[in-house]
Amino acid sequence: MAFTQRHLLGLEGVAADEIATMLDTAESFKEISERDIKKVPTLRGKTVINLFYEASTRTRTSFEIAAKRLSADTINVSASTSSASKGETLADTARNLEAMRPDAIVVRHPSSGACHLLARHVSCPILNAGDGCHEHPTQALLDLLTIRERLGDVAGRTIAIVGDVLHSRVARSNLHALRALGATVRFVGPPTLLPPELGRLGAELHTNLESGVRDADVIMMLRIQRERQGANYFPTLDEYSRYFCLTEEAVRLARPHVIILHPGPLNRGLEISSAVADGPYSVIMDQVTNGVAVRMALLYLLVNRAKTAGAGDALEPAIAAEPRRQTGGRA
């Protein structure tokens, strides 16, 4: 098993075998949420702080449930109730939180790179729950897990990512991970929301919905982020919807086994029609279920790793590779 990360800041540059380890571990954790008693004692006595400087229901709840199902204690801090509203800097907040000895900090922040800054100031693992327009790694991992479950291997698949690519951290994290695993990535949207730099990172760019989704194995819709639309990227929401709303007619252009993903929250009728969002090919609720398993896996991998950093690597590598190989020594 390959896993060397200290933090989960993003998926850019993370190797395919490390991504596979995260997904395999997440798959093993799914079963826990199906039990009557949805709890294992793995992180008993550990503390996870959810530090959210941006609104979130799904991601924050998902991280909190994940930590609690591993028996960790969770504390939620949101910007409106934190000292940030009194002018404290992010680094100072981090140092103060660290002084309370948490075992992991989950961070969402409107500024790209905020998690990287925090990671330099604290010694515990940082999990990026979305930083500005940069990355949202756990979302991409739960997307990958959902794709893998439905279609098997990700390699060789064509994934069309449609909508507000410019502002989307989900699109960027998915691009890095999907490319690492050998998939073809198409970004689809109006030219104003389709930064040409992303072409240099290995994505195909399509400004036409029909050509973008044709023969795709997966269509991933992005939310139009009205809160980030400072300038006018398109004339009106109606016009955007006329050209880029995913309807059943557009879905029919894709492969017959196509699945539709959306990170939520849905703008029904704007980027996705209700018929598609609730259709048989929609796996949006699977994504939410898988999100808990992915976050459990990352907390397990990072929190246990942090405790052993430095000492752990040299000790008993045989057990790390195959935990039951030396049964005689450990049973």
Add this chain to the structure above:
Amino acid sequence: MSENGSRMVMDPVAIQRALVRIAHEILERNKGTAELALVGIRSRGIYLAKRIQRAIAEIEGSANIPFGVVDITLYRDDLDRGLQNPVVQGTDIPFPVGGKRILLVDDVLFTGRTIRAAMDALVDFGRPQSIQLAVLVDRGHRELPIRADYVGKNLPTSRREQVQVRLAEADGVDEVVIEG
């Protein structure tokens, strides 16, 4: 004793005889297979549990005994003791645990900590009528008040020695070897 200091203590025939005897003992103690369920501890306990299941089926004729797998990784008490993250391969208990006589199967009984973890994992699924333990080898040196109900072979060892159970399903060969 071979040149590298390893010593074979059970060959394929001895392993098979021990498992068949354990199967008989299980049937005798439980007066048949009513409410019986087999749970193997990853990974060699699974193969041993499968073999016991087959032996019971041969003795009893029919006997479709529920079968499960338990991964103790998330219940270990040494996760923070300097190991890298053990791979989580998942637990699969596809039958209701409540009211069952669970027969837990592992290859080697040593400190008892694995069995403690496996029992904690099992009771998270419900309240079994009883949990019994079958192991191929009991090598002593218990650190917890745990004992096996069915033992293939009692093997006095020193703490420094390694007991290697190799099974055809995973290792291509059936043998129990003491090393070191």
